[in-house]
Amino acid sequence: MTPDQVRRWKKENAPEEEFTTQVIRALNLLAFVTVWRTKRRQGARKSDDLDGVLDIGGHAAPDGIAIYVETKRSCKDGCVCASCTAQRVFAERATGAGCVVVTGVRSVQQAVDGVRMGLARRRGLERSTA
Numbered sequence: 001m002t003p004d005q006v007r008r009w010k011k012e013n014a015p016e017e018e019f020t021t022q023v024i025r026a027l028n029l030l031a032f033v034t035v036w037r038t039k040r041r042q043g044a045r046k047s048d049d050l051d052g053v054l055d056i057g058g059h060a061a062p063d064g065i066a067i068y069v070e071t072k073r074s075c076k077d078g079c080v081c082a083s084c085t086a087q088r089v090f091a092e093r094a095t096g097a098g099c100v101v102v103t104g105v106r107s108v109q110q111a112v113d114g115v116r117m118g119l120a121r122r123r124g125l126e127r128s129t130a
């Protein structure tokens with residue numbers, strides 16, 4: 001990428017970066033939840049193991065349930081770009097493995113509610129099968 005392209009990308013993606021930080025702060029206030037940013041300002045890069053990984057990853061104690069959250073400020077719902085398609089595939093695999101996955105997050109409260117409800121559902125499933 002040229003320096004102008006890098007500056008343009010940073011300017012266009014800064015709001016999502018700030019929003020992701022706000023979501024992380026809010027989720028880390030939940031009892032027994034620890035989350036972090038999985039990728040940071042990727043820009044143009046080679047395809048690798050991070051393809052499809054959602055913006056935020058973490059876990060809930062004491063049961064160790066994995067948590068993934070994808071914030072969306074730049075793409076519309078149902079986007080078919082390569083990145084969004086890879087994220088949907090990752091989310092389906094993670095959900096199938098029993099992780100809490102919240103996608104398409106456009107507000108901090110949506111992320112908090114999605115994680116809380118996902119953990120409640122997941123823990124309810126564990127109790128009903130025990």
